[in-house]
Amino acid sequence: xxxxxxxxxxxxxxxxxxxxxxxxxxxxxxxxxxxxxxxxxxxxxxxxxxxxxxxxxxxxxxxxxxxxxxxxxxxxxxxxxxxxxxxxxxxxxxxxxxxxxxxxxxxxxxxxxxxxxxxxxxxxxxxxxxxxxxxxxxxxxxxxxxxxxxxxxxxxxxxxxxxxxxxxxxxxxxxxxxxxxxxxxxxxxxxxxxxxxxxxxxxxxxxxxxxxxxxxxxxxxxxxxxxxxxxxxxxxxxxxxxxxxxxxxxxxxxxxxxxxxxxxxxxxxxxxxx
Amino acid sequence: xxxxxxxxxxxxxxxxxxxxxxxxxxxxxxxxxxxxxxxxxxxxxxxxxxxxxxxxxxxxxxxxxxxxxxxxxxxxxxxxxxxxxxxxxxxxxxxxxxxxxxxxxxxxxxxxxxxxxxxxxxxxxxxxxxxxxxxxxxxxxxxxxxxxxxxxxxxxxxxxxxxxxxxxxxxxxxxxxxxxxxxxxxxxxxxxxxxxxxxxxxxxxxxxxxxxxxxxxxxxx
Numbered sequence: 001x002x003x004x005x006x007x008x009x010x011x012x013x014x015x016x017x018x019x020x021x022x023x024x025x026x027x028x029x030x031x032x033x034x035x036x037x038x039x040x041x042x043x044x045x046x047x048x049x050x051x052x053x054x055x056x057x058x059x060x061x062x063x064x065x066x067x068x069x070x071x072x073x074x075x076x077x078x079x080x081x082x083x084x085x086x087x088x089x090x091x092x093x094x095x096x097x098x099x100x101x102x103x104x105x106x107x108x109x110x111x112x113x114x115x116x117x118x119x120x121x122x123x124x125x126x127x128x129x130x131x132x133x134x135x136x137x138x139x140x141x142x143x144x145x146x147x148x149x150x151x152x153x154x155x156x157x158x159x160x161x162x163x164x165x166x167x168x169x170x171x172x173x174x175x176x177x178x179x180x181x182x183x184x185x186x187x188x189x190x191x192x193x194x195x196x197x198x199x200x201x202x203x204x205x206x207x208x209x210x211x212x213x214x215x216x217x218x219x220x221x222x223x224x225x226x227x228x229x230x231x232x233x234x235x236x237x238x239x240x241x242x243x244x245x246x247x248x249x250x251x252x253x254x255x256x257x258x259x260x261x262x263x264x265x266x267x268x269x270x271x272x273x274x
Numbered sequence: 275x276x277x278x279x280x281x282x283x284x285x286x287x288x289x290x291x292x293x294x295x296x297x298x299x300x301x302x303x304x305x306x307x308x309x310x311x312x313x314x315x316x317x318x319x320x321x322x323x324x325x326x327x328x329x330x331x332x333x334x335x336x337x338x339x340x341x342x343x344x345x346x347x348x349x350x351x352x353x354x355x356x357x358x359x360x361x362x363x364x365x366x367x368x369x370x371x372x373x374x375x376x377x378x379x380x381x382x383x384x385x386x387x388x389x390x391x392x393x394x395x396x397x398x399x400x401x402x403x404x405x406x407x408x409x410x411x412x413x414x415x416x417x418x419x420x421x422x423x424x425x426x427x428x429x430x431x432x433x434x435x436x437x438x439x440x441x442x443x444x445x446x447x448x449x450x451x452x453x454x455x456x457x458x459x460x461x462x463x464x465x466x467x468x469x470x471x472x473x474x475x476x477x478x479x480x481x482x483x484x485x486x487x488x489x490x491x492x493x494x495x
Contacts, residue, residue: 083452083456087462088462107458107459150449150456151453151456152457155456165358165359166360167359167442169443174341178345181349
């Protein structure tokens with residue numbers, strides 16, 4: 001048995017991997033009670049939902065925590081909800097709710113229900129601080145634009161400016177770098193996300209938000225389809241979030257440093273739960 | 275399901291995937307053959323260069339190579355082939371895919387060269403053929419025939435690896451899949467199946483054809 005010990009080690013490692021792969025699978029889906037509640041947020045959007053080390057910051061995170069406390073759901077356990085997986089995370093019960101620049105649309109309502117809106121954002125442009133030539137979507141002709149592959153923003157701008165020269169990357173972070181280096185002239189997505197980037201220490205004074213939105217995005221809290229009771233509770237919490245002044249405080253804290261002011265209609269009144 | 279085709283440029287994206295596959299396969303075959311020749315040549319310097327190329331490229335993640343093609347070549351070195359960003363990225367994605375898979379093509383061919391008995395190379399030398407002549411007339415024709423299966427495997431891997439080009443925004447099918455899910459998350463499963471089926475449609479025949487050819491063209495010794 002020359003290789004006996006190696007075989008045992010290999011089996012042990014393989015078994016360990018198998019277990020790791022199943023980790024969390026046996027936990028109560030969505031977890032109500034038991035001390036923690038799984039909440040889906042974005043991990044890569046400064047000012048909204050950002051994972052910085054072991055900590056999470058941003059407006060969406062503030063709201064997620066507020067709802068968890070208000071409804072006594074337990075300690076928030078944040079899970080990354082990348083755009084393409086949001087509906088699946090909710091419908092399979094892997095998260096209780098998602099707050100991550102989640103725009104309310106009819107197609108998404110087929111799979112999930114929404115409470116809210118809690119914020120009205122709009123697509124805008126981020127340009128270099130010394131660039132005076134871009135004043136809005138109409139001055140984009142002949143300019144190089146950057147956005148995230150497969151995003152609503154990229155699609156929207158293609159429809160609005162058909163001959164736009166569009167660079168698409170996996171993440172907005174690459175776009176911000178390309179913008180600063182001069183490889184592209186503007187970055188487009190929701191103004192909230194842009195404000196978050198403009199407020200980052202590394203970008204302060206180098207980039208600015210144009211401040212002329214050309215779309216309307218209603219951010220909502222995504223939750224299990226048809227769970228009207230929970231939707232109602234979240235809606236009440238949202239109302240309280242605004243009326244207690246927490247909403248304003250959160251916006252000022254996370255998006256304010258870049259001089260961003262929420263557009264008209266904010267804070268919005270949440271729609272009734274269907 | 276039908277409205278996916280009317281709302282999104284599905285056919286266009288499928289075409290770009292096919293285009294990436296075909297051109298990168300050609301590029302990889304050319305570069306890979308050259309590197310393989312370097313590695314089997316009697317010149318020590320070329321051996322070293324070839325081995326360095328294979329080991330560096332083969333062990334670098336493809337995403338890194340593709341993103342480097344965009345940020346390194348286009349942005350920092352200004353090596354643009356067109357003022358149109360989409361076309362630029364498509365060309366550089368083909369270059370990146372070609373270089374990456376050339377390393378695998380090279381190693382497949384080298385394995386093919388190893389199927390040729392040493393006696394044949396010695397015989398070629400003894401009748402006075404130069405290295406180039408023995409390579410062209412004796413070694414490579416047999417090496418290609420012996421390397422059909424690994425070359426087919428590389429082609430299948432290449433086909434699926436074209437999805438990495440989405441990292442720099444090439445409008446191929448996996449990028450469109452993301453876009454379709456963004457807008458039509460209600461059709462999640464059909465979208466996924468559509469893309470999966472397309473790749474099976476592309477890769478399954480490659481496997482069947484190479485298996486068939488590898489037996490049909492095998493050098494009988």
